[in-house]
Amino acid sequence: MIADPSPSPPAVDWVRLQKALSIEAERGFNDLEGQQQRFSDFLNTSLRQGLHASIALSGRDQERWQSLAEQFGRYDDLSFAQRQHLVADTRRFLHQMQQSVEALPLMAAAAAGHYEAAGSRPPSAKSARPPKTTDLAGSAATESPQGLDQPLTYLKGIGPKNRDRLAKLGILTLQDALFYYPRDYIDYARQVKIRNLVPGETVTVVATVKCCNCFNSHRNSKLTIFELLVFDSTARLKVSRFFAGTRFRNRGWQERQKRLYPPGCVVAVSGLVKQTKYGINLDNPDIEVLGSDADSIESLTVGRVVPVYPLTEGVGADLVRRAIVAALPSAAQLRDPLPKALRQQYELVDLPVAIAHIHFPPDSESLSVARRRLVFDEFFYLQLGLLRRRRQQQAEQTQIQMAPTGALIEEFYQMLPFQLTGAQQRVVQDILHDLQRPTPMNRLVQGDVGSGKTVVAVVGILAAIQAGYQAALMAPTEVLAEQHYRKLVNWFNLLHLPVELLTGSTKAAKRRNIHAELATGELPVLVGTHALIEDPVQFSRLGLVTIDEQHRFGVAQRARLQQKGDNPHVLTLTATPIPRTLALTLHGDLDVSQIDELPPGRKAIQTTLLSSRDRTHAYDLIRREVAQGRQVYIVLPLVDESEKLDLRSAIEEHQRLQATIFPEFKVGLLHGRMSSADKDAAITKFRDRQTHILVSTTVVEVGVDIPNATVMLIEHAERFGLSQLHQLRGRVGRGGSQSFCLLMNSTRSEPAIQRLRVLEQSQDGFFIAEMDLRFRGPGQVLGTRQSGLPDFALASLVEDQDVLELARTAAEQMIQQDDSLDGWPLLKAELDRRYQKLMGGAILT
Structure with missing residues (x-):
């Protein structure tokens, strides 16, 4: 019989292919022999025939299909790990292809030959159910769920108790498990001989057991020691594990351990190589018994790259790893929200592949590619959310519009004893331009210490x-609020304008008076702390909200102040220079202006790093400056003496300096635990030169403006961040005299000394902030969790700056095409989910 010269191509038998892949994984990736074909031959043939089947594949998918077929053609040459990942990747790819094909006949023949692995038979068409999914190590999980919102109890081995344990980590569903990323990896994939072990490396050794022993420690009644003596063709090695707890003292348990590793059996041992006084050892290793030296390793930890997950008390690493491995086949159900064109433009791997490889990477390159995609996602959705919010703000309308000129502004300019710098004039124009527009201003003004941000704000x-x-x-501390109030009073009195101060220390009668004048509109300007957002504070016509050092306020606090008016304009100030990566992350929805020029006549502050042996020189400089009529700050990190830390405290140091070091001078004290009246008295005395030296904590970091102060001595400088030290340094050098900053260092740590030397070399706040970001990370640079800094799972603002820039560009591109995002419903839904989660449940104001 002559065959039809143009037969119709056979349809793809998805179920049968998945069944074959499942059985291969369950049996250890050994290329099982079926009744008619080997596993690899069956997959190679079926995939090649399936490529010609009547299904609509994109060019990229056809290339992927062809590549998989070719890899199964050389299956014999692949390592265990490569086979493992090839099978897992193929399962995910086939699932995706099946999802995109409609009305495929389930049981049509995929190949001329029939593949039956280990005697298994495909399910009948009547009883066809989703095939069993398998984890990457070959252990079968339960059948595939229909959705990623399935509870973890759907997975094999995750009962109610384990479910409750995993819930402590926020892992409640299959999707939670897939997106619970490792924090690190241990590479046990490198197999070496015992003679070649090098301390500090993580390796796997395949060796033969000579003897095994398990016994109770003579020194610790609760400790049980397990010892395994193994050897290979090069040397011997003693492997030890330690078990703490009374249950391990049971002789029956110990004997069972010994029976697991009889003399002559072959084991694979993975761990960190350590040098001890007894010789080379593997630290707390993972051990798997093999049938022979040539056997494949099936453990989740031995002989492979092992993911290390964040844990909490009561939740072990094995449980987390087991749950995630069982959930991984469900990654095939993930629908990638990023448009295909965008993924191709930015060379991003598909989401299911990224998820699989971030947990169990086949090699370092795959891990890098997977991490780049997932880091891009974290940045992209944040930037998309910030940009969409900015568009929404620009679309809002406000009736509050203000003229760029007027008698008050002109009178203020004439009253100032100095000319605004070019940078200040530029920023003033930005602000006045915003105030004329029918949309509310939302502008951030960044300026280094002493650059004149307050004057700019006053014009607004x-x-x-x-x-x-x-x-x-609104200012974050009473000291800073009082400083602003004092400046405004000096200027506004000349303009015949009332201004009041409202803080937690304001007396009740005064408070009631302020509330009344605000409500009637008699009081045009109110300066204060968090007291401004309290319910009794009601403005008559709030038109402008100015927030100083805004990163020190919580998101809700900033929003509550804005809600005191009807869409008021918002101006935020910060003297903390923020690197571009942080600014994009925190303020991606704001317009940003920079005052990058200091007033003329300011001299660079001479900064010197000192050790304790240089203290005499520091005190000599202080005496010379005070003798010339100057004043001095001495800043310490603590208020009271600490029993745990050998640090000088403000109270103790104040007493010591006044009594023994500078008895001829007046030494004042300022710290955060003092009452508002006492703080104000201390600052007033220092301002009026009644005290020559002010011993203080970091309460003087911002807001204290004493032009006559020329020396800043900072004790235990290594305990402060660079940005904070730069802020403290900015308290001097505010007059025309040469000023000095002395960094007293009490550590010999070379990294700490190198960090402090940055301040000796630079006066540029933005450069210093960038270096601080690299040394300490964004959370410590900002100094508070109220900063609104997003909580990224993978992304690092230090290491991934290039990806952040790409994500910002991609987000801008999407918003420009369609700011409603209605054309990408999957993307829009994912944005809503991720953006809220990234921002801790609150949108930045």
Whole structure:
């Protein structure tokens, strides 16, 4: 019989292919022999025939299909790990292809030959169910769930108790497990001989057991010691494990351990190589018994790259790893929200592949590619959310519009004893331009210490007042609020404008008076701390909100102040220079202006790093400066003497300096635990030169402006961040005299000394902030969890700056095409889920 010269191509038998892959994984990736074909031959043939089947594949998918077929053609040459990942990748790919094909006949023949691995038979068409999914190590899981929101109890081995344990880590569903990323990896994939073991490396040794022993420690009644003596063709090695707990003292348990490793059996041992006084050892190793030297390793930890997950009390690493491995086949159900064109443009691997390889990477390159995709996602959805919010803000309308000029502003300019710098003039124009627009201003002004941000803000406040509106200025501390209030009083008295201060220390009668004047509109400007957001504070016509050092306020606190008015303009100030990566992450929805120029006449502060043996020189400099009529700050990290830390405290140091070091001078004290009245008294005495030296904690970091102070001595400088030290240094050098910053260092740590030397070399706050970010990370640079910094699972603002820039560009591209994102419903849904989660449940204001 002559065959039809143009037969119709056979349809793809998805179920049968998945069944074959499942059995291969269950039996250890050994290329099982079926009744008619080997596993690899069956897959190679079926995939090649399936490529010509009547299914609509994109060019990229056809290339992937062809590549998989070719890899099964050389299956014999692949290592265990490569086979493992090839099978897992093929299962995910086939699942994706099946999802994209409609009305495929389930049981049509995929190949001329029939493949039956280990006597297994395909399910009948009537009873066809989803095949069993298998984890990457070959252990079978339960049948595939229909959705990623399935609870973890759907997985094999995850009962109610384990479910409750995993819930402590926030792992409640299959999707939670897939997106619970490792924090690190241990590479046990490198197999070496015993003679070649090098301390500090993580390796796997395949060796033969000579003897095994398990016994109770003579020194610790609760410790049980397990010892295994193994050897290979090069040397011997003693392997030890330690078990703490009374249950391990049971002789029956110990004998069972010994029976697991009889003399002559072959084992694979993975661990960190350590040098001890007894010789080379593997630290707390993982051990698997093999049938022979040539056997494949099936353990989840032995002989492979092992993911290390964040844990908590009561949740072991094995449980987390087991749950994630069991959930991994469900990654095939993930629908990639990123448009295909965007993934191709930015060379991003598909999401299911990235998820699989971030947990169990076949090699370092696959891990790098997977991590890049997932880091991109974290940055991209944040930037997309910030940009969409910015568009929404720009679409909002406000009735609060203000003229860029007027009598008050002109009178203020004439009253100032100095000219605004070019940078200040540029920023003022940005602000006044925003205030004229029908959309609310949302602008951040960044400026180094002493650059004149307050003057710029005052111009905006005067624009609001002359337009008939009220203004609020909120600062994070009473010291800073009082400093702003004092400046505004000096200027506004000359302009015949009332201004009041509201803090937690304001008396009740005064507070009631302020509330009344605000409500009637008699009071145009109110300066204060968090007290401004309390319920009794009601403005008549709030037009401008100014927030200083805004990263020190919580998201909700900033929002509550804005809600005191009807879509008021918002101006935020910060003297903490923020690197671009941090600014994009924190303030991606804001317009940003920079005052990058200091007022003329300022001299660079001479900064010197000192050790304790240089203390005499520091005190001599202080005496010389005070003798010339100057004043000095001495800053310490603690208020009271600490029993745990050998640090000088502010109270103890104040007493010592006044009594024994500088008895001829007046030494004042300032710290955060003092009452507001005492703080104000201490600062006033220092300002009025009644005290020559002010011993303080970091309460003087911002807001204390004493032009006559020329020396800043910082004790235990290594305990401060660079940005904070730069802020403290900015308390001097505010007059025309040469000023000095002395960094007293009490550590011999070379990294700490190198970090402090950055301040000796630079006065540029942005450079210093960038270096601080690299040394300490973003959380410590900002100094508070209230900063609104997103909680990334993988992304690092230090290591992944290039990916952040790409993600920002991609997000801008998407918003420009369609700011509603209606054309990408999957992307829009994922944005809503991720953006809220990234921002801790609150959107940045």
